[in-house]
Amino acid sequence: GWVKIVEVGPRDGLQNEKTLVPTEVKIHLIDMLSEAGLPVIEATSFVSPEWVPQMADQVEVMKGINRRPGVSYPVLTPNLKGFQAAVKAGAAEVAIFGAASELFSKKNINCSVDESLQRFEEVTKAAKEAGVRVRGYVSCVLGCPYEGQVSPDKVAQVAKRLYSMGCYEISLGDTIGVGTPGGMAELLEAVSREVPVDALAVHCHDTYGQALANILIALQMGISVVDSSVAGLGGCPYAQGASGNVATEDVVYMLHGLGIQTGVDLPKLMDAGAFICRSLNRKTSSKVAQATCKL
């Protein structure tokens, strides 16, 4: 009964918040999350600051964080250039983002899915030589804001490509949060025919309130790695005002209630959530945090 939580708040979360926070705040957040016992904390992104200004302080953040032994701090790398900059800045693990939808790939990174995978193969090749682990992400696994329905077989193909090129783990992202447990079960059946289930993770968005139910069914199907974001940081770029990432506090609450271990200290996690919400001047999106806030 163990689930690994991949905390994406400092990167996926902060990248999708309206307010920009200073470097010191990012560093302190990551340090607090390390203290809370999270084993994997997505630290920053080496996408060009031209595209993602929120992550312009990528090198500073990597150098500034207090790395806790046994904790991994992966960073996003869209291409070989980003990879090299990441390694130079001290990254020991990187992440690459593919999509299960052609339109989404075109709109997001201006190339087809196949072209993006070719680009990523350069990264995984270099990463292998450098002894750096690579995590693969697939977006739009349960629906696309442009294409609508997405075929589970397409997702399986993309996941298989990422796994074959050397990714140790594939995170399946319900990017717009439209998925429901039946769709999740169907998806996981298709993907687990191509990639071993213990190399799969789910990255559920809570835009339609379905995240915990989707995570539960994923657990029932053998998934044991779950992505989430402290305080539910990171709204949905496709539905203004709507929520995005599922809140780590709420995931941990469910897992602990199920008797599943995570290594996470929930009160310390909630402290980290309270800190970043103060810094962003926003209310938490975590229900657990809302329920236990001081009156």
Place this chain on the structure above:
Amino acid sequence: SGEVRVNVVEWGSGFLMSVQDGASAGKTLPERVKIVEVGPRDGLQNEKTVVPSEVKIHLIDMLSEAGLSVIEATSFVSPKWVPQMADQVEVMMGIHRRPGVSYPVLTPNLKGFLAAVNAGAAEVAIFGAASELFSKKNINCSVDESLQRFEVVTKAAKEAGVPVRGYVSCVLGCPYEGKVSPDKVAQVAKRLYSMGCYEISLGDTIGVGTPGGMTEMLQAVSREVPVNALAVHCHDTYGQALANILIALQMGISVVDSSVAGLGGCPYAQGASGNVATEDVVYMLHGLGIQTGVDLPKLMDAGAFICRSLNKKTSSKVAQATCKL
């Protein structure tokens, strides 16, 4: 073949059911789920703002139009205790009753029951608790005393040909007692069922439950009450409601209580949410291929209406995701 083998995997204090042999988890779920809409009573009763009778009536009418088959309309608890429901008679007389739709009302005792029937109620609800302390604090008597009081109601209801729905509060935890024993819940549910309630709604009153606890509780209760006479009433205070509902469906439950727009905060945690939003439940059920009879756009119209009247934001994520920008 449609056959699905189910393993119970024990994990610590709770357990999950893992579906094997590659079958879709969807095959273990009911084809149809009845939604019991509690927004106009449970929801509005627990909102800070009090709305005029016309608004309540219009809300109920919109919910009827949205295809809900059970809509909890009001409460015949004394207005002394629940002033928000003081217009109980007006509401009962004012709503447009859609054929095939039931409009149950709360009745704490015989007096309330008689007033309810007098006002046209054709179904009533009684509320027990699985926690002694909660019973004492809420209705100033022990669980046993409350059940005796209810027996007077169910007897009269039987004579009058009025169905009675029983509720059990605090089934997964109590704000005063903390942990609640599944066997205690089962005993109370059994008493309510034996005295004539056609259905027992099991309420996670403070929303602390998680799927393992839900499973454990339902196993205990379904040993005493047939599963098709059981319903779940999950609160989303800790964000666990849909996961708890999903596991309840997997265990054969096919009746789910919810509240339009997630009306009704938690009286025990200021600022926290309470009832799960009907829109979010319907979204999940329809996504699972389960029929509910509910027209989601019309339901969302009802939610938007009541939120405007209450001057508050919806607690439904589906409504937030699809709101006009």
